[in-house]
Amino acid sequence: MINGGKFSLKYTSSGVFTLLLCTLTLLASGNYHKSTKFYKPFLQVRDTIPVKRDTVPVKRDTIPLKRDTIPQVDTTNKQTDSLRSKFQLIDTLNVKISKDSLDAPVSYAASDSMVLDVHTKKITLYNSANTKYKDLDLTAYKIELDQTSQTVVATYMVDSTGNLVGKPKFLQGESNMDADSIIYNFKTQKGITKSTFTQQGEMFVYGERIKKVNVTDFFALKGRFTTCNLDTPHFAFRTNKMKLVNQKLAVSGPIHPEFEGVPVPIYIPFGFFPLSQGRHSGILPPQFTANEQFGLGLEGLGYYKVLSDMFDMMLRADIYSYGGYRLNLTPTYRKRYRYSGRMNLAYQSTRILSDDPEKEFDVSKSFNIQWSHMADAKARPGTSFQASVNAGSTQYNQFVGVNPTINFQNQLYSSISYSKNWDNKFNLSLNAGHDQNSNSRLINVRLPDGSFTVNNFYPLQQKEFVGEAKWYEKLGIGLNTQFRNQVSFYDSAMSMNQILDTLQWGVQHNIPITLALPSLGPIQVSPGMSYTERWYSSHFDQNWNPALNKVDTSFTKQFSAARDIAFSLGVNTAVFGTYNKFGKNSRVQAIRHVIRPQVSANYKPDLNGKDYKTVQVDSTGRTIRYSKYQGTLYGPFGEGEFGGMSFTLDNNLEMKVRSKKDTTEEGIRKVRLLDGFGVTGSYNFMADSFKLSTFNFYLRSTLFEKVNITASATVDPYKTDRQGYRVDEYAWTGGGFSLGRLTSGNIAISTSFTSQKSTSKEQVSQVQDDLASAALPMTLEEQQAQLNYVRNNPAEFADFDIPWSVNLSYSLSFTRFLKGDYSGYETQISSSINVSGDFNLTPKWKIGANTYYDFQGSSLQQLTMFLSRELHCWQLGINITPVGLYRSFNITINPKSGLLRDLRINRTRYFYTQ
Incomplete structure (x- = not known):
């Protein structure tokens, strides 16, 4: 069965x-x-x-x-x-998983077809094939997956025209490769590629064969790396063996450069290239230089160290063959959304050739401290802290060889400020700073300065408004208190006694009282009152010394105070006028004139006449009036009683113009002829003499949206004697007509013409905003140093997107001032023109120049020329300054990449003029 x-x-x-x-x-x-x-x-x-x-x-x-x-x-x-x-x-299914199985699924797709071989367990994908496994993404024309060995093979195809179709592309994590063929094992994550291109940061790497041993490490045979992004780069470095740690570093054996495929017989025993993005520690290479005063030298040799995410430090040194050296320590700190800053501690031991025939070298030691700090406004709303410090030895700038521009900077400034605001009602500001002159070696230190402000409050205003506010409820009272402290001394003779002797302090209180009255139709009436009080730490007296025929001055340290009060009643309005009778065919449609007159009655009693004295100033018996508070931190109040009127007449002129092409209403546009012009002055009814003040004229305009014009002048309505002193007689009396004498004035005209730029303003603005947000704060001197570097090396900053540009500016100024010996007045005139421009000789060549001519000295003060060559991944710059306080010549060839910015050929020569 x-x-x-x-x-x-x-x-x-x-x-x-x-x-x-x-x-x-x-x-x-x-x-x-x-x-x-x-x-x-x-x-x-x-x-x-x-x-x-x-x-x-x-x-x-x-x-x-x-x-x-x-x-x-x-x-x-x-x-x-x-x-x-x-x-x-x-x-x-409580069974063990095979060790050969993958720990994640494999996704694959193709646009043409897929062939499955059951016996060999292979899948072949054709045309736009794609395979994904975990973070791996492989794309090629043909991809073959072997399930037994867990290996994938990717290749391309050559079409009938000979073009490559579907070249394999490998992407895993931060690895991105293009190759002729790729073999990769899913299990071991190892692979081999042929004729591979990959980008590591700014570096483009090519290898005939690249072996991937894990997720981050690669080994390349017969490699080539460059920063040129062309398929056939302009330059490259070749090596037989190389190791890449993805996005971190590249290490190679012996390497040699090549240009346009031609090898250069310069071999380096090994290469080490950092590829990581962001900050990383490393050696800073030096630059060779030759200086007639310092000798041969290496400048910029140093080391950069990243201590943490918020703190780093850089040490640089300049070493010269004559024995001089210079050390710079630059720590930088930054905490996102809180604060950022940078310091620069410099010490230099100078040894330069001497102009004295009795000695060979001049030796000196000096130091300099720079600190810039800025707090983010969002960190503590209502509180701000900023610092910009530049202090040190007065002779430091004179012996800096790496930047000859600052050799002629005689002033150093520092400023540290803190401010606190309480609900926009009270504001406290504290400041400290200093200034020093390299020529006189005088140093002034201000510590501390400050102010306390109470914004206008309205004591008669009701807490809860009911209807329209009464006129008296708009009575406002405020407070502004300022205090200053200053010490002056010479760095060559600094002592504690000198500091105490030169200590000055002062306080000023100001209480403004305002009242906003309802407008009377087109007329606005504004009464006001102001009380000011000043506290002084010292005063001085002057007396004529007949034995020596000079004025003797004596100082007295003593607390004293002065007060002043003023009343005003202002009336202002606006008058409009339009002329539009130009005819139907005229392009000018209308001209509009706006007049804004303002008249105010003012009264100020004489509360400070007691502080003024008369002193003889020469042997002829001429006398002048002076205040015993002259030269103090806040200065004296004016003497005499004032009861008079002040006036301002402001004007504005515009024109409407019709377009030639657009005859509709949308084709009419406004053209500003004069943005503003007018005159200000005052008349004192209560003065004994010189009742009429000087007339101050001003004008500002932008003609055709291209030409900027600003001008001002001061006219004195009184006559003068032979020595230039004023006499109480109007200029228009005694026959003839004249408004007075021009005592000072200035005019400035500037314009620029630029061809169309290919880069949009939005893109440029975005780049500037990004750079501004990422940049660390700088002192004023550091900003000026960067501007001077750009000005003296324009070839390195040539913009080939602008085919041509021309900039013109002219300035003229003059003033009359009293001579130091009181013998009369003299006039000082300065006039100059500045012309700069550049244009493209070809799309890759640009030439430009910048010149400054002084009409008063009838000489060309400075002339700078440059020639720049665009070399795609390289740039060539030639800068020549044949005329100026110093003459220089330099030629630089360097890659554009920031990774290889120190790989440059530079030749610089300076020629100092005595």
Whole structure:
């Protein structure tokens, strides 16, 4: 008797079809969406169910039949329970996973076709093939996946025209490669590529064969690296062996450069190239220089150290063959959204050739301290702290060889400020600073200065408004208190006694009282009152010494105070006038004139006449009036009683012009003829003499939106004697007509013409904003040094997007001042013109010049010329200064990349003029 089950063609066909369907679905599982519920149990059943268990389902099929027909047999139930328990174990998949299986699904796709080889377990994808595994993304024309070895092979195809189609591209993490062929193992994450291009930061790397040993490390055979992004770069460095640590560094064996494919017979035993983005520590290479005064030297040799995310430090040194040296320590700190700053501590020991024939060298030691700090306004709303310090030895700038421009800077300034605001009602500001002159060697230190301000408050104003406010409720009172402290001394003779002797301090209180009255139609009336009080730490007296024929001055340290009060009543309005009768065919449609007159009545009692004295100043008996508070920090109040009128007449002139092309209303545009012009003055009814003040004229305009004009002049309405002193007689009396004498004036005219630039203003503005937000704060001297470097080396900053540009500016100024010996007045005139421009000789060559001519000295003060060459990834700059306080010549060839910015050829010569 046969106990086996019955075989049916129907059931046998169904089983075979099911087995085939499962097999195909298993091999094609990568095409489906990643689903942990799908592929894990399926793979586990396939890998863990032995072949012998294939007969078990057959017995299971027959057992239920026997169980149905012979339910009384207990052994059958036991057998069924045992089989059921076995199947339950298989259904729960409590089996071990094969070590050869992947720990993540592989997704793949292709636009053409996919070929599945069941026997070899290989899948081949054609045309725009793509494979993804974890963070790996592989794209190529043809990709072949070998499930047995877990290896993928990617290649390209050559079309009928000979072009490469579907060149493999490998992307994993920060690795990005383009190659002719790629072989990669999913399990070991190792691979080999041929003819591979990859970009590491600013560096473009090529290798005939590159081996990937893990996620970050690569080894290249016959490599080439450059910063030129062309397929055939202008320059490159070649090496036989190289190791790359992704986005960190590249280390190579012997390397040599090549230009335009031509090798240069210069070999370097090894190469080390940092590829990491952002800050990283390293050596700062020097620059060779030759200076007639300092000798041969290495400038800029140093080391940069990153101490933390918020702090770094740079040490640089300049060393010269004559024995001089200079050290710079520059720590930098930054805390995002809080503050940022930088310091520069410099010490130099100078040894230069001497002009004295009795000695060979001049030796000196000096130091300089610079500190710039800025707090983010969002860190503490209402509180701000800023610092800009530049202090040190007065002779420091004179002996700096790396930047001859600052050799002629005689002033150093420092400023540290702190301010606190309380609900826009009270404001406290504290300041400290200093200034020093390199010629006189005088140093003034201000510590501390400050002010306390109470914004206008309205004591008569109701807490809750009901209807319109009354006129008296607009009475406002404020307070502005300022205090200053200053010490002056010479650095060559500094002592504590000198500091105490020169100590000055002063305080000034000002209480303004204002009242805004309702307007009377087009007229606005504004009364006001102001009280000011000043505290002084000392005063002085002057007396004529007939024995020596000079004025003797004596100082007295004593607390004293002076007060002043003033009342005013102002009236202002505006008058409009338009002339539009130009005819239908005229382009000028209308001219509009706006006049804004303002007249105020003022009264000031004479509270400070007691502080003024008369002193003889020469042997002829001429006398002048002076205040004993002259030269103090806040200065004296004016003497005499004033009761008079002051006036201001401001004007504005505009024109409407119709476009030639657009005859509609939209074609009419406004043209500003004169932005503003007018005159100011005053008349004192209560003065004994010189009742009329000087007239101050002013004008400002932008003609044709191109020419900027600003001008001002001061006219004295009184006559003078032979020595230039004023006499109480109007200039227009005694025949003839004249408004008076011009005592001072200035005019400045500037314009610029620029061709169309290809880069949009929005892009330029965005770049400038990004640079401004990322830049560290700088002192005024550092900003000026950068501007001077740009001005003296324009070839390095040539903009080839602007084909040509021309800038013109002219200035003229004059003033009359009293001579030091009181013998009369003299006039000082200065006049100069500045012309600069550049234009492209070709799309890759640019030439430009900048010149400054002084008309008063009838000489060309400075002339700078430059020639720049665009070399794609390199730049060539030639700067020549044949005329100026110092003459110089330099030629520089260097890559544009910031990574290789120190790889430059530079030749600089300075020629100092005595």
